[in-house]
Amino acid sequence: MLFSSATKANDDYVYIFGYGSLMLTPARTATAPDPEGAVYIPVKIRGVERHWNLWSERSQQRSLGVEQSIIPDNYVNGLIFAVKKDQLAAFDKREGPAYQRIKIPIENVTFYLDTHQGLIMQGEQNTDVFVYSPRKESSFYFDKEHNQKKIAMSYLNVVRTGCVEIDRKHQLNSQFINDCVQTMGLEGYLIEDDRDKPRYPRYPATLLRKAIESGDTRKAEELQGFIEQEWDNYLNTINEKWGF
Numbered sequence: 001m002l003f004s005s006a007t008k009a010n011d012d013y014v015y016i017f018g019y020g021s022l023m024l025t026p027a028r029t030a031t032a033p034d035p036e037g038a039v040y041i042p043v044k045i046r047g048v049e050r051h052w053n054l055w056s057e058r059s060q061q062r063s064l065g066v067e068q069s070i071i072p073d074n075y076v077n078g079l080i081f082a083v084k085k086d087q088l089a090a091f092d093k094r095e096g097p098a099y100q101r102i103k104i105p106i107e108n109v110t111f112y113l114d115t116h117q118g119l120i121m122q123g124e125q126n127t128d129v130f131v132y133s134p135r136k137e138s139s140f141y142f143d144k145e146h147n148q149k150k151i152a153m154s155y156l157n158v159v160r161t162g163c164v165e166i167d168r169k170h171q172l173n174s175q176f177i178n179d180c181v182q183t184m185g186l187e188g189y190l191i192e193d194d195r196d197k198p199r200y201p202r203y204p205a206t207l208l209r210k211a212i213e214s215g216d217t218r219k220a221e222e223l224q225g226f227i228e229q230e231w232d233n234y235l236n237t238i239n240e241k242w243g244f
């Protein structure tokens with residue numbers, strides 16, 4: 001089996017694999033800024049697939065998850081980042097009852113850049129990498145056969161622009177974006193264009209409005225700068241790569 005139950009790490013830090021909205025900085029930092037010195041490393045995880053099989057009744061949209069693949073060479077790309085072992089319980093609580101934390105064998109992790117592999121593996125015999133995967137037995141799990149439940153375009157675009165951001169920041173020459181195109185897992189799902197009234201709460205325009213309403217001038221300026229300097233450019237790239 002690819003997955004094993006989450007076990008107690010021996011070191012002070014472990015790694016979490018982010019494969020959805022965590023890839024886009026404004027979405028990832030919506031509730032708290034990135035820790036000082038945090039490093040987000042692009043990787044591929046073999047033996048898994050993206051599926052949009054979790055349903056949020058409150059926001060009326062599907063959520064993304066990673067599930068084990070029956071094809072060993074299938075993969076999902078994303079980011080890994082370090083967290084302290086004693087923070088895992090807080091991450092578990094944040095992800096909620098629809099997800100479970102599972103451990104990925106380090107041999108299933110492939111790095112886009114050799115320098116990152118050396119950084120993660122340096123002096124470590126047991127590097128623990130975890131991913132949050134949907135609980136199929138939960139009441140939130142609805143596979144693609146429930147086609148009346150749709151993916152919100154606002155959420156999808158946050159995920160896809162995250163792919164563009166990672167590719168550009170790490171100068172991967174579209175390799176990361178192309179891998180996202182191949183592994184986004186959209187086949188068989190319906191997509192609803194909600195961009196006029198975005199339902200995804202971490203959509204940049206929604207985050208900007210909330211920052212203005214709350215009087216958070218610094219956050220509002222930061223988001224306004226991102227939207228003006230990056231967002232439209234990212235959207236143009238995903239339109240070129242995905243065709244919509």
